[in-house]
Amino acid sequence: MRLVETALLADENIHPDVLAALRKLGRDIVSVGDRNLAGQEDAIILRRAVAEDRVVMTHDRDFGKLAILLGEPHVGIVYLRPGHILPSIVLQMLDVLWSTVDEVEAPFVIVVERRLDTVRVRLRKVP
DSSP states (O other): BGGGSSSEEEESSSSSHHHHHHTTTTTEEETTTTOOOOOOOOOOHHHHHHHTTEEEEEEEEEHHHHTTTOOOOOOOOEESSSSSSHHHHHHHHHHHHHHHBOOOOOSSEEEEETTEEEEEEEEEEEO
């Protein structure tokens, strides 16, 4: 599947301005708030994402732990590091991600990490 075309479920730690910008670009993205999942456990959010065939976008590393260490089913996880940064920086990180990774095979975990002015993208296929 083409990563740029995947449907997304944004965790509650993704800034509303990021959601608005992605929607303006025509991306299929909903938030946990849109799905009445705010405050729910990460496993419940992952299960909802699977039910809707969505990739979870988050600043929370616990999703990766659930997927990799505990084998929780998922379509994909995009983990953006560090968290709680300016929406403009998150959008730049996502631009790097979408220009770097084209095709993905579910399930997967992608870590997008920004350090100073460098963005590093790591893709991990999860068995």
